[in-house]
Every structure is written in structure tokens, then in C-alpha cells.
């Protein structure tokens with residue numbers, strides 16, 4: 001997800017006194033668990049955040065890896081915690097070892113299911129393993145073309161062992177599922193069927209009274225609509241003039257990345273990192289990963305407000321605590 005040259009348009013969702021008492025009790029014990037996790041995992045959290053500090057705009061300097069064409073290796077069906085299959089796809093290069101490495105494929109799925117509680121990942125119905133070589137795209141999420149309310153988690157097998165950036169990316173990708181699932185954004189099959197139709201996107205955006213994510217029209221009470229309304233209204237026009245370069249017929253990659261770099265430079269206090277400027281949906285995903293892996297911000301800059309944003313939702317504070325407590329278990333292994 002950090003590769004600008006293979007840019008992913010990803011492209012992600014109580015009887016009163018008694019129940020409230022139980023809910024509050026659960027919430028405060030979870031908060032405590034979260035604080036303990038902060039303390040116990042402080043070093044690894046710092047390393048995970050450090051792994052996200054790439055450089056989207058100058059990827060070729062010191063770049064050792066040679067991008068290879070992205071290929072799917074296997075597809076698993078998902079039923080709750082269990083994955084079945086795999087169905088192998090036909091491959092071009094000699095990737096048989098990677099294709100057959102069920103242990104590594106299972107270990108990445110195991111991490112995902114440990115981190116994210118079952119109730120928070122019901123939209124995931126398929127798990128794909130692909131590779132484009134080391135680095136480049138680490139993971140992605142996609143809508144099921146047959147039913148856009150369902151989602152597919154995709155992992156590059158070449159990047160699983162790079163633990164810190166893999167963990168960060170896994171949470172970033174989960175944030176897409178969290179903010180784009182059908183309780184947040186209305187699934188739109190026409191968009192899924194026509195992924196490169198820019199005029200269709202414009203038409204759909206014009207008909208959407210709330211924030212249009214690129215995958216559909218968001219609900220008024222969705223995370224992404226609240227996030228966009230608070231943080232993007234005053235910068236969106238400037239950003240859109242740059243973003244449109246991505247859809248031009250001519251190969252304008254350089255113009256696009258120069259534009260985005262200048263945009264980042266002039267609004268650096270507003271974004272947790274440079275990748276977050278690529279799209280509002282990437283901004284919320286990247287900010288969510290910082291929310292999970294950073295201490296609660298002490299300051300009030302806009303990028304700190306973006307991390308603090310998620311503390312307004314008790315269910316997300318609970319989710320963060322759950323992720324961190326399980327991360328400590330994984331790291332201690």
C-alpha cells in the first residue's frame with residue numbers, strides 16, 4: 001500500500017440501567033487493558049509506527065527491490081475464523097514454493113483473526129494470497145464483484161515476515177473495511193463493475209448528499225463522513241486538482257506525484273504521514289493505524305486531532321485495546 005507507482009485505489013464498519021452498567025463496566029476494563037498494552041508494548045509500537053514512515057514521493061532513491069508483476073497465488077474462502085481451500089491460481093513465474101506455503105499463508109490469517117474480533121470482520125468472505133515481490137504492495141482489500149457488501153482481504157506473501165510494516169499494513173487495511181463496509185457506505189455494484197469510469201464517479205458523487213468515498217455514498221453518521229466534514233472541507237478543492245491527474249489519459253504520474261508532494265509540504269501539520277494525502281479514505285485508514293499504535297496525542301495540531309478523532313467512538317477505543325492486547329501476545333512469542 002506504500003507504492004506510489006502501483007497506486008492502489010482501494011481501495012472499509014444496548015434494558016437501560018442494567019445494560020448500560022454492564023456496557024460501561026466492560027468499556028472501562030477494556031480501557032485499562034489498552035493502557036496496559038500501551039505500556040507493555042511501547043517499544044514495538046514505536047517500531048511499528050517507524051516502519052510506516054516511508055517516502056511515497058521518492059521511492060526510487062535507494063530502492064533495491066525490482067517490482068514484479070502482481071500475481072494471485074491462492075484463494076481461500078472465509079467462514080468465521082476458518083479459511084478453507086486453498087484454490088490455486090495458474091502462475092507465470094516460478095512461485096510454486098510461495099503458492100504451496102500454507103503455513104505462512106495461515107500465519108498471516110491467524111494474525112488478522114487474533115487482532116480483529118470476529119464481530120468486527122464479518123464483511124470478509126475471502127482471503128487471497130498474491131505477490132508482487134518484496135515491498136511494493138503489502139496488502140489490499142477489495143469488494144466482492146458479485147456482492148459489493150462483501151470484502152476480500154489480500155496479502156502479499158513476500159512481505160509477511162517484515163513484521164512491523166506487516167502489522168501496520170494489516171491494521172491500515174482493516175481500517176478500510178471498518179470505514180467502507182455496508183454499515184458505513186452504501187455498496188454500489190455499478191461502481192465495482194466500472195472501476196475506471198471517472199465520469200461515473202463524478203455522476204455518483206454529484207448525487208450523493210454526504211461524502212462520496214469512491215466506492216459509494218457514505219451514511220450521514222459514518223466515520224468517514226464525520227472525518228471528511230471535519231478535516232477535508234477546506235483542502236478538498238486544492239487536493240482534487242491534483243487527484244484528477246491520476247485519471248488523465250496521458251501518463252502523468254510525475255505531475256501527479258510532484259503535485260501531491262507540494263500539497264503534503266504545504267499541509268504537513270495536517271497529515272500523519274505523506275501516504276495519508278493520497279485520498280481521504282487513505283487519510284482515515286492511515287490515521288486509524290496511528291490511533292491504534294500511538295499513544296493518545298497530547299497536542300492539538302490537525303494531525304493529532306485526526307488521531308484523537310477515533311477516541312470519540314467508544315467502540316473504537318474498545319477495538320484498539322483488543323488489538324493491542326493481542327499484539328503484545330504475538331510480539332512476545
Ligand SMILES: [Zn+2]
Pocket residue numbers: 001010011172173176282285
Ligand atoms: Zn489503503
